[in-house]
Amino acid sequence: MIINSTELQNNFGKYLMLASQEDIIITRNGTEIAKLTSAKHASTANRSAMAEQVREKAPEYSSDGKKATFEEFLQLHQESEERYEYIDGEIYLLASPRTAHQIALTELFVIFYHFFQGKECTPMIAPYDIELKKSPESFNIVQPDIMFICDLEEKLNEDDYYKGVPSLIVEVLSKSTRRKDMIKKLDLYMSCGVKEYWIVNPDNKEVTVYLFEDKNISNNATYKNNEAVQSFIFEGLSAEIRRIFRI
Template sequence: MKVSSTEVQNNFGKYLVLAAKEDIIITRNGMEIAILSAIRDAVSDGGPVPGAVMEKAEEYGYGIRKASYEEFLELTRDSEERYEYIDGEIYLLSSPKTVHQTALTELFGIFYNWFQGKECIPLVAPYDITLKRNPENINIVQPDIMVICDLAEKLDENDYYKGVPAIVVEILSQSTRSKDLIKKLDLYMSCGVGEYWVVNPINREVAVYLFEDKNIIKNITYRKSEIAHSFIFKGLSAELDRIFK
């Protein structure tokens, strides 16, 4: 697919999703200048897994191996490690760095205070969220922050939440951009999440995506000293200067 640089700049989230499926050739004044493509290499049992995504282990996590949902549950049942399971791939989540945790603490504080006395409740990782693209494609993720509006109705007999959050927040690490900006964006959009916040401490940016009918309806990227705003919760906002101290 070929698109202009202006089109990519104006609809970056859309083309990140499309890049997971095919290479995007970016043009300027009719000339090809860049390619936007997914990372497709990973490690499993010491060797490469075709079509999988690799993240640097020291930064956040990495694709370990492909597995069925049942195999994932068995492999992680008695483990004290944190894992995510996305489209048949297992990811080990390693300890985040200070800049990640500082942004997480500040943003969760803003969310926690704003939702006091309201129907919805913000929760913070580690907390498993189960999302189904279809009955056969079951995924388990641990977003950094999630806003849940049906907690009491969607708890199972083991006290695990089985619904879909209204808002999901992911805070990027240097090596997780491909997973959070492509695989997770597509997963959240496809499974009924209403709004997705991507917090980038590296560039001091916050991108907010509004999803509807499995599409990106609106998206805004806030920079520098701007204030990020929620689309679906009017009045919910976060000063970037506070998030990125």
């Protein structure tokens, strides 16, 4: 990730946390002047670089790294029956997820569906396109695993597409989506007005919840073992870890 020195000064806490997952290059007047990296990354860089390269080529969530215009993405999206996302100018192909992913997704959606019965917010499940903008010119299209929409009727356009920002988003990790969900999507959701983000990890059977305020991480918590995940923004919304990861 590349940012300028002013952005770093104004949001140091945010980028300090992101640096635990990805190197942050700092520029001044367009010139690279420093790099913010974690101690763990520094000691394992050679080893992890090769592993990450392999993961990024996995079929569940693949990109060739080439930039594409939003118009090119829309054309591909309309002409293909495959599922795609468009994040920071790159197109990502989404393939069929694995069993542990789908079980966690199903268990969570059932919990959310019952919790929101009779309430104003509506839980939605992928595939469902969400359009997010970091700036008026920056278009991103994602398909979160689960999203809570609290302004559905207000933000539906004439073609029945939602054009708002979900209050809460859930992503269930796959080995090949880990980097995107934990770095690119975290930054995207934080920057575009999502209030809460759940990262569900079937591999280590943990759920991390982030609370976003003023485009920054204001709180976070990780749940595992016999604990129950708690929402920051929806009082009473919880999910038992053992139920989410029942295999």
